[in-house]
Amino acid sequence: MRLATWNVNSVRARVDRVIAFLERSQTDVLAIQETKCRDEQFPVAAFEAAGYEVAHVGHSAWNGVAIASRVGIADVETSFPGQPGFAKPAAPAPADDAPAEAPDASPDEAPATLLEVPPPVEARALGATCAGVRVWSLYVPHGRAVDDPHYAYKLAWLGALHDAAAGWLDDDPRTQVALVGDWNVIPLDTDVYDPAAFAGHTHVTPAERQAFTAFATAGYTEVTREHLPAEHTYTYWDYQQLAFPRNKGLRIDFAYTSPAVRERITGVVIDRDERKGKGASDHVPVILDLADPA
DNA sequence: ATGCCCCCGAAACGGGGA
Numbered sequence: 387m388r389l390a391t392w393n394v395n396s397v398r399a400r401v402d403r404v405i406a407f408l409e410r411s412q413t414d415v416l417a418i419q420e421t422k423c424r425d426e427q428f429p430v431a432a433f434e435a436a437g438y439e440v441a442h443v444g445h446s447a448w449n450g451v452a453i454a455s456r457v458g459i460a461d462v463e464t465s466f467p468g469q470p471g472f473a474k475p476a477a478p479a480p481a482d483d484a485p486a487e488a489p490d491a492s493p494d495e496a497p498a499t500l501l502e503v504p505p506p507v508e509a510r511a512l513g514a515t516c517a518g519v520r521v522w523s524l525y526v527p528h529g530r531a532v533d534d535p536h537y538a539y540k541l542a543w544l545g546a547l548h549d550a551a552a553g554w555l556d557d558d559p560r561t562q563v564a565l566v567g568d569w570n571v572i573p574l575d576t577d578v579y580d581p582a583a584f585a586g587h588t589h590v591t592p593a594e595r596q597a598f599t600a601f602a603t604a605g606y607t608e609v610t611r612e613h614l615p616a617e618h619t620y621t622y623w624d625y626q627q628l629a630f631p632r633n634k635g636l637r638i639d640f641a642y643t644s645p646a647v648r649e650r651i652t653g654v655v656i657d658r659d660e661r662k663g664k665g666a667s668d669h670v671p672v673i674l675d676l677a678d679p680a
Numbered sequence: 681a682t683g684c685c686c687c688c689g690a691a692a693c694g695g696g697g698a
Binding site for chain 1: 681683685686688689695697
């Protein structure tokens, strides 16, 4: 079985390239991130015409994750248990000369406050079982800046995913789980074209790197590095400043798997050619080849 | 070579991305 993950940066803008990739690579299961659409906007027909079923979660033009499979897709979950939400920071308090709220609220109806309303869970994780493998398509929050609330959200999100994923590794050594996607963490200095360019930024802080490596101590193995250990092996290149021709990239797309999946993997390919040409995503597919189960 | 940012929705710019 061929299992791939790809941050496509808008599935509607790139559906032809995605379908062409599926057919060219003969991928059986594709985890997709950043679809940037609501469920009813997802181009399901093109995938079905190519022989794939699709499970998707998307609430707006932001985020959005999916799994396309031609080997079955079952038990879909559109978030993981305990997945934190993100609340936009509260608007600044009104100026002193702003008109006061009219005191006409019904006394027996307490006004809703931010503290009482849980922040919305974003479309960043989708789980489904495909040919016996529990696949999670993951789009880890970016973080934006270390002093931004989005950064604390990113760490909380990774921590909650870790706790959930640790529970998925039960005592059965046959349990097949794959956590794949855009992790938005640069685990090593050799995973970035120039570490100095990221000094003081997100993706490289010790807290983010610790949150990432914690999955290994929980019993998962990051199998893309296991099979492709070369330094400066990138999965993302910015659109700006000729980053791709100059090979100024980042390695931020990874696959943590349970031992039973790890032992099936015969090879990993990063489809660097997919970054070429007009209409490319800024990320490329990362492909895992799995032998038939023992 | 691969090539000088791109996507979205709302509005004709601004937010988000990494």
